[in-house]
Amino acid sequence: xxxxxxxxAKVEGRPILNGIDLHVKAGEVHAIMGPNGSGKSTLSSVIAxxxxxxxxxxKILLKGKDLSGLDPEERAHLGIxxxxxxxxxxxxxxxxxxxxxxxxxxxxxxxxxxxGASELLKKIREKSTLLxxxxxxxxxxxxxxxxxxxxxxxEIFQMAMLEPTLAxxxxxxxGLDIDALKIVANGVNKFKAKKNAVVVIxxxxxxxxxxxxxxxxxxxxxxxxxxxxxxxxxxxxxKGYDWIKExx
Amino acid sequence: MEFxxxxxxxxxxxxxxxxxxxxxxxxxxxxxKVFEKKGFPSKKDESWKYTSLRALVNFDYALxxxxxxxxxxxEVKKYFLYDTDTYxxxxxxxxxxxxxSNTTHDGLDVCLMSAALTKPKYRNLINTYFNKIASxxxxxxxxxxxxTKEGAFIYIPKKTVAEKPIEIxxxxxxxxxxxxxxxxxxxxxxxxxxxxxxxxxxxxxDHPVVTNSVTxxxxxxxxxxxxxxxxxxxxxxxxxxxxxxxxxxNSHASxxxxxxxxxxxxxxxxYYHTGQHILSTLKGVTILEGRQHVDHSTxxxxxxxxxxxxxxxxxxxxxxxxxxxxxxxxxxxxxxKTNAFQQNNxxxxxxxxxxxxxxxxxxxxxxxxxxxxCTIGQMDEEALFYLRSRGIPKKEAKALMTYAxxxxxxxxxxxxxxxxxxxxxxxxxxxVNLGFEL
Numbered sequence: 001x002x003x004x005x006x007x008x009a010k011v012e013g014r015p016i017l018n019g020i021d022l023h024v025k026a027g028e029v030h031a032i033m034g035p036n037g038s039g040k041s042t043l044s045s046v047i048a049x050x051x052x053x054x055x056x057x058x059k060i061l062l063k064g065k066d067l068s069g070l071d072p073e074e075r076a077h078l079g080i081x082x083x084x085x086x087x088x089x090x091x092x093x094x095x096x097x098x099x100x101x102x103x104x105x106x107x108x109x110x111x112x113x114x115x116g117a118s119e120l121l122k123k124i125r126e127k128s129t130l131l132x133x134x135x136x137x138x139x140x141x142x143x144x145x146x147x148x149x150x151x152x153x154x155e156i157f158q159m160a161m162l163e164p165t166l167a168x169x170x171x172x173x174x175g176l177d178i179d180a181l182k183i184v185a186n187g188v189n190k191f192k193a194k195k196n197a198v199v200v201i202x203x204x205x206x207x208x209x210x211x212x213x214x215x216x217x218x219x220x221x222x223x224x225x226x227x228x229x230x231x232x233x234x235x236x237x238x239k240g241y242d243w244i245k246e247x248x
Numbered sequence: 249m250e251f252x253x254x255x256x257x258x259x260x261x262x263x264x265x266x267x268x269x270x271x272x273x274x275x276x277x278x279x280x281k282v283f284e285k286k287g288f289p290s291k292k293d294e295s296w297k298y299t300s301l302r303a304l305v306n307f308d309y310a311l312x313x314x315x316x317x318x319x320x321x322x323e324v325k326k327y328f329l330y331d332t333d334t335y336x337x338x339x340x341x342x343x344x345x346x347x348x349s350n351t352t353h354d355g356l357d358v359c360l361m362s363a364a365l366t367k368p369k370y371r372n373l374i375n376t377y378f379n380k381i382a383s384x385x386x387x388x389x390x391x392x393x394x395x396t397k398e399g400a401f402i403y404i405p406k407k408t409v410a411e412k413p414i415e416i417x418x419x420x421x422x423x424x425x426x427x428x429x430x431x432x433x434x435x436x437x438x439x440x441x442x443x444x445x446x447x448x449x450x451x452x453x454d455h456p457v458v459t460n461s462v463t464x465x466x467x468x469x470x471x472x473x474x475x476x477x478x479x480x481x482x483x484x485x486x487x488x489x490x491x492x493x494x495x496x497x498n499s500h501a502s503x504x505x506x507x508x509x510x511x512x513x514x515x516x517x518x519y520y521h522t523g524q525h526i527l528s529t530l531k532g533v534t535i536l537e538g539r540q541h542v543d544h545s546t547x548x549x550x551x552x553x554x555x556x557x558x559x560x561x562x563x564x565x566x567x568x569x570x571x572x573x574x575x576x577x578x579x580x581x582x583x584x585k586t587n588a589f590q591q592n593n594x595x596x597x598x599x600x601x602x603x604x605x606x607x608x609x610x611x612x613x614x615x616x617x618x619x620x621x622c623t624i625g626q627m628d629e630e631a632l633f634y635l636r637s638r639g640i641p642k643k644e645a646k647a648l649m650t651y652a653x654x655x656x657x658x659x660x661x662x663x664x665x666x667x668x669x670x671x672x673x674x675x676x677x678x679x680v681n682l683g684f685e686l
Contacts, residue, residue: 092652
């Protein structure tokens with residue numbers, strides 16, 4: 001599904017990613033862990049096509065298709081979804097209008113006509129119930145005045161609505177209390193299927209109790225320095241990141 | 249003959265034929281002298297630095313329609329907010345249209361300025377309110393005063409809630425090759441009363457029209473006045489709107505100005521206070537293209553303690569359009585605990601579009617909260633990336649962001665159908681397709 005080969009990237013001339021290799025197959029959940037500043041968020045931004053970052057070497061392939069040079073919207077049309085660590089507030093656009101615009105933009109790219117209002121409403125109802133989202137929430141301005149938990153739930157709600165093939169969750173657990181964390185994890189677990197894949201980016205092991213990864217990778221200094229199974233996450237939780245720094 | 253000379257000589261011919269109250273005649277005569285002396289404002293005047301009337305007044309306009317134009321209801325229905333359920337005071341080429349209007353004297357007066365200026369039963373109201381807050385010095389207001397004849401007259405007595413919104417609409421039929429209109433409105437809202445007013449000026453054909461309008465609004469104690477100005481005229485039409493508002497204690501007066509069209513628009517909006525605990529709200533959305541020009545000149549005069557004013561103007565300018573915002577806040581020494589807020593945010597969508605924004609704060613009191621902010625910017629790139637990462641193409645994402653930026657001002661619009669209509673107009677203008685609201 002996702003293949004990253006020798007990926008190097010810079011922001012404002014500063015190298016952040018220094019040769020990342022990653023292979024994610026359909027049906028898998030990968031966790032990328034690492035201390036602050038290791039390049040976790042940069043990796044997710046680069047995959048999603050953020051133009052602030054320059055890819056200087058290597059490539060990213062989704063289902064064999066090279067993503068280099070593709071706009072963020074084109075990547076989204078291919079099935080990439082990024083759950084933002086800090087979702088942007090957009091006063092004046094309701095959650096519903098936003099999701100409708102996004103769904104129809106994706107359908108248009110696939111040559112499909114707009115989703116009918118009743119179908120859309122049905123889907124909204126189904127997914128919002130799953131994430132315990134109140135209908136009042138849907139007519140509020142996108143992320144404006146949302147609590148940290150509401151923002152993250154809204155990200156997962158968008159994921160559930162857009163049904164991507166590759167979902168990247170960037171620090172989705174930050175700012176969540178345990179109840180919100182369970183709801184969000186439940187949303188992700190319901191989404192998980194044979195035909196899609198999930199990459200969870202996190203500092204802590206906590207989220208991985210609820211979204212169980214098939215593989216865990218440790219990022220440090222812009223490189224994956226260690227890979228393993230979920231036990232690696234436990235090890236990191238117990239020992240911290242210092243021993244990883246010595247591996248690099 | 250220059251247009252100014254024409255205005256002065258036509259006044260003399262016109263004055264003879266009118267049967268007005270003496271006080272009105274006196275006001276008109278004095279005002280003409282002011283206009284005669286000052287003439288049209290030029291760019292040398294500080295408050296007209298960025299807006300030139302030269303091209304506009306260097307033209308010969310008809311001052312009165314030569315014959316009465318009639319308009320079919322079906323031609324203009326789309327300009328009404330509601331078919332029914334509003335009071336309507338409608339003019340065609342400056343002449344009252346009883347056919348299109350729906351006035352009342354039942355519990356409140358929604359009628360004509362010409363009636364108020366001539367009938368004895370309104371003498372007291374006219375003597376108390378007419379030309380009392382409109383500027384005696386400003387030349388365009390004086391010009392309007394000297395030609396005062398017709399417009400809307402609204403009187404809401406004490407403890408009365410106007411059940412229906414009032415629409416004041418001026419149509420220009422296009423029957424005259426060009427037209428200079430000078431409507432005069434007087435609105436008096438007595439203690440504990442409420443009213444909602446919608447005003448628009450609309451040309452039906454592509455002919456040069458200039459409207460120099462003056463409105464005086466009095467909000468008495470505990471009164472609520474919501475005034476909505478819809479400026480979405482053809483690009484052959486220009487508007488100079490002079491609105492003066494006086495508020496008594498505990499009153500709330502809001503003016504929302506939606507400038508989405510027209511050739512040149514100048515909004516002079518002035519607020520005066522006579523008591524404490526007043527709230528004054530001034531909001532505007534301006535979305536222009538082509539060579540359109542809109543100038544908002546606002547002034548809130550805080551002369552009493554414990555009052556609040558909120559100004560929030562947003563502008564979106566594309567192509568070669570021009571925006572001007574000149575927002576004045578004056579806080580007198582006695583006006584302690586004033587809370588005055590002013591915000592002017594602009595987005596330029598093209599290199600050739602311009603905006604001049606000038607906040608003017610004069611504060612003589614020491615215990616006040618006054619803030620102002622002005623931004624002239626491009627798109628927020630981070631927000632743009634967020635939208636694009638959801639599959640929304642760049643162009644649509646930009647349009648959606650622009651729409652969101654403007655739409656935010658609509659939150660304080662209290663009439664749902666007006667809100668919906670303007671929301672739709674903004675979306676259409678920016679190329680955003682919004683299907684439905686949940």
